[in-house]
Structures are given as C-alpha cells and as structure tokens.
Amino acid sequence: MGSQWGRDGYYRKARTEGYRSRAAYKLLDIQKRFQVIRRDDVVIDLGCAPGSWLQVLRGLTDEQVIGIDLNPVPPVEGAVILTGDFTTEYIREKVGAMITEVNVIVCDAAPNFSGNKSFDQARSVGLSEEACDFAVDFLKPGGNFVVKTFHGDMFHLILDKMRRNFYGVKVYRSEAARKGSTEVYIIGKKFKGRRNDSEG
Template sequence: MSDEEKRRWKGPTGNKGSSGRQMDERKVFAHRAKSESSKKWIERQLQDPYVRKAKDEGFRARAAYKLLEIDEKAGLLRRGQRVVDLGCAPGGWLQVAVAKGAAEVVGIDLLPVEPVAGAHIVQGDVNDPDDVARMLKGLTGKPDLVLSDMAANTTGHKQTDHLRTVALVEMAVAFAVAHLAPGGAFCSKVFQGGATKDVLEMLKANFKSVKHIKPPASRAGSPEIFVIAKGFKG
C-alpha cells in the first residue's frame, strides 16, 4: 500500500476517538483500495486493537506503543532529556518523548509531519548535513537519546529490501555515534532476527550494553525487532 493511501486512510492526525461514521468511511475506502494488498492492510488496521487505542488516546500511530513498551523494558526515556527522532513521521514517537517529559525533542523525515507541541520538526534528509543542522538547532546541547523507526519501502525482493533496511540502520548508528552525549542511548528498528554483525560490532564498540527487544505492539508476523544500546562511551 502506498504512503499516500495510508495517509488518506488515517485521516487528520491527532483526532481522538473513532465514530461509527469514520469507521464506515474507512470500510468504503478499503472497498475502493487499488490492490488486494491495500485491502488487506486496511482490514488489518480496522481490526487492530493498538490502532483503536492510538485513536482513543490521541497518538498518531500504533507505533507509539512500541516505544512505550520498549521504554518499559529498557528505561530509555526520562524527564529533562534531549531526544532526536530519525524518520519521525507521522509523529507518534515524538508525542511519546514529549509526554514522558523530555526537555527538548527534535525530529526529521523526508515526509511532511504535522506539528507536535513541544517538538522541533524538520522535513529533510538525514544524509544532508544542512537538513541535520536545521534539526539540531532545536537542541541546546548534544542529544541524550537517538531514536530511529526508519524503514525502507519494500520492493518485494527479499535481498534488496534487506540491504535497504541495513543501510538505514547503519545510517542511524553513524548519526548516534557522531552526535550523542556521553552516557546516551540509542534505539533503532532492525529486521531479520536483529542487527547485522557489522552493526552489532559498531554498537558494542561504542556503548556499554546492547540488546534486542520485540515489543508486544510489534505484530507477531512482522520481522521487525529493535536494537537498544545504552551507555554511550563518547
């Protein structure tokens, strides 16, 4: 399903609750979906309790609960932090960081992101130094936590998709190593059983502890898992 179809299906961001009319409209949209995969994605969303919970509690995406559950196990988020969210669209992780009391929260994404109260958001590329500089202007010092929920659009070719995902993880790790404050932490989505050997070696060389977590909000059938690194050596 295309990103545009998903945005149209979700409707306005930040709305609380789901009226019967909204549900009926989504069923109609599912019926009109261009492909069978699009219909299945929408039907799964309609039945997903995390999607309903996100709407009820004002989060922009079910992914917010992935971060909340990761934090419950790993203790990443704390009051007064400076937080960077790479690939922040549609803004659910930014909302969680703000809600958890982060002092400064910044995010960047290639896609436009609706404003989040308490967050500085830049539409741009993590690979572009100028875009990164614009994002980091929202912080008064080095970040204490770097988050990445980035994922490449799938092509259907397993090897190609794997390589594209690995490249994003490597990009996020390189950013964390270049910018984190000493003692800081890092969390990134990875796939296919966890981080690659090269990524793990880089993380272990730069952090005191590294582990993988698959939060309950991550669908059982999804290959995604998250790598958590704490205690940046600086």
C-alpha cells in the same frame, strides 16, 4: 490492508488514545522495559513520521524534542520538526545550531520495501547504520540510542556496530509488533564516545 488494520488491537487503541499510529506503543513498551529516556533528556527522533513517537516523547521528557523526516509531518505540540534527510550536511548543521548536547536518539524509520527480501533487508540495515552514524556524531557520552531493523543475513552488521559504540546493547521485539514481522529494535545504552567508533 484496511481490514487488517481494523482488526488490530493496537491500531484501535491508538485511535482511542489519540496517537497517530500503533507504533506509539512500541516506544512505550521499550521505555517501560529499558528506561532509555529521563525527564531531563534532550531527544531526537529520526524518521519521525507520522509523529506518534514524538507524541510519546513529549510525555517522557521536559526538555527539547526534535523530529526529522524526509516528508512534512503535521505539528506536534512542544516538538520541533525538521523536513529533510538526516544523513545530509544541511540537516546536521541545522541540528547542530539548535542544540549542543543530545541525550537520546531514537529511530523507527524503515525504507520503502520492494518485496525482494534480501534487497529490502540490506536497505533496512543500511538505514539503521546511517542512523547509528548520526547517533555517534550527536550523542553525548553516556547517551542512549534505539533503532529499528529487521532480522536477516546482514543483521550482524548493525548489531556489531552498536556493540562497538555502546556499553550495553539489547535486541528486543516489541509486543506491539505485527505477527510474522521480523522487526526488532536494538537498544544501545551508555554511548562510549566518538573515539570508540572504529569506523570514524
């Protein structure tokens, strides 16, 4: 693993430019192509560890940035970080007490993989759907949502869910993704509002 990371240009670039992981360039790539975040947007980052997306977000918006992760994340200047499960009522209540409107939600989270391809893909899609549920509950109408998932037999489930809730939906593979990975991002723009979510 160490040799693979050592040869990775994005990994070396992240170390040079002060980002905590190469994933920073995935968000920068998405922002360059889709302009999902504006200077006056309040943004929530689901599954924010190790914090590289928070670092990028702090450079993209002047408004509040909140990160949520199951594990403690070292502080990122200018960001509020909550430790906990974003699917729980406890975290949802904490978020609701902090902000009244959310413009953008991003999620680069992935489950711990077991090596069983179909099982792992199901877990990945399930996590993406939970992130979408969170977005449906907190985004203001017209807001944007970016979520990572993986191609496979169940991919259509999260794609269909996104299309029910956003006027514009694009599937994008970042140039910063590792070769051979089935990782993609679904970008949802212009949230329709909760009344359009057929699953409630």
